[in-house]
Amino acid sequence: MEEKIILLVEDNPDDVVLTLRALKKNNILNEIFVAKDGVEAMDYLFGRRAPDGSRLSILPVLVLLDLKMPRMDGLEVLRNIRRDERTRLIPVVILTSSLEEQDLVNSYDLGANSYVRKPVDFNQFSEAVRQLGLYWLLWNEPPPRQRADEASER
């Protein structure tokens, strides 16, 4: 069975724990790779190579992306994902605390698929994660390019 990896890019360790908890609570049992900032996310997506140059990481089926992070922020990560042929069609959901209009505009401008503001109430957050998982992992049909891409990576 092909692995459907979720890439969670989040610098706040509490938020990482809570997000993982929410995913688990909602029976989303996909493998999750956690990147602690944009640089780690880039490294996961593009950096890891075997000696023969082939990719070591499995491309994620979904990226959950925080915006405000040290070293490289979420917008920069999004820009890089959309710029690269191999990753440009991966669904990216912005998962952030910010409701600044500029963040929303920039995110959609750069091709974010969704923008979710993390609620303070964990029950609400959990529900948001449940619906996100359900939608992007179950109901949504991923772009064919990505499938082909994934197949060729294998």
Added chain:
Amino acid sequence: MGGVSILEDITERRRALEELRQSEERFRLFAELAPVGIVIADREENALYVSKKFVDLTGYTRESIPSVREWEELAYPDAKLREQVRRHWEETAAAARQTRSEIRPLEFPVHCRDGIVCQMEFRIASDGELHFIIIADVTERKQAEAEIRQLNEMLEQRVQKRTSQLEAANQELEAFSYSVSHDLRAPLRSIDGFSLALLEDYSGQLDATASHYLNRIRTGAQIMGMLIDDLLKLSRVARMELQFEWVELSLMVQDIMDKSLDRGSPDRLELIVAPGIKARGDNNLLRIALMNLLNNAWKFAAGREAPRIEFDAVDMDDEKVYFIRDNGVGFDMKYAGKLFGAFQRLHGSEEFPGTGVGLATVKRIISRHGGRVWAEGKVGAGATLYFTLP
């Protein structure tokens, strides 16, 4: 007979001469009394007449300036300026000769005899034969004008400085609200999330009191989250740029009541909206203001037997005053002043939930439109919120 006629002739001539002398005397007196210096020069620019006032103004007598040439040497010692004056002068004099009317005044700095430089204004007229030159000292006027200009420039600079200070403050505020929205909410999520994790994962080890405390912690975190959100909304209202247009307030009120308000059982509410009320203002902001006002009205009226909300406008002292009236629990007029402060609440939050930012937001929106907002009420007898939009 002939002798008589000669005699008459002579008498006639003498009388004519006398009249001429008198007339000339009158004009001389007139010229001397004028508060400006007057010079009459012939076509060759010889000074025929120099008034006393001219001598007072410049210090130069007719003897010292027999012609315009000598005058120029004295008045404009700087050769370059003299050349410039000369050119202007010739052009103006030629024009004066042609049109025989007064020509646009010229202004030059004149070196007076006592060494002081005065700003003089020259007017010139001509009858074709003679030039009539009128000069006035405008030094003081010029100084006053320069002072005003300088003051204006200073004011302009001060405004610019203040503006840039304001812009800096605004940017700071922007950065502040950004980090508030981002950084302050994150720990609240931890507090709420891990409290819930304890409740869920360790329920067996927690007694009822411990669970109760954890629930209170969660409630506190959630309320603080709401406070932060409302505070951000308030600051956003202050920063938003106004776009003025005609806004159909009556339709807006109806629309808000129809769609946006969560008002339980709407059938019980008697909503009275006066039709066709319009105002000039920012559509988005006025909608936010009306939403807050209607939300409040409904919040306090909902518990009544027959809740009623009314929207209308009246003319008070040549001013249109809009109002929203409810028959809710009302308030004590003693606290009317506190109503519009941020986080001010007149009722317990268990009785009527809210963070106390709604009316502060309304006030900010109305103030930004240049209007006023005030409230009238009575405990148990409803409240009326008034506002103006000039």
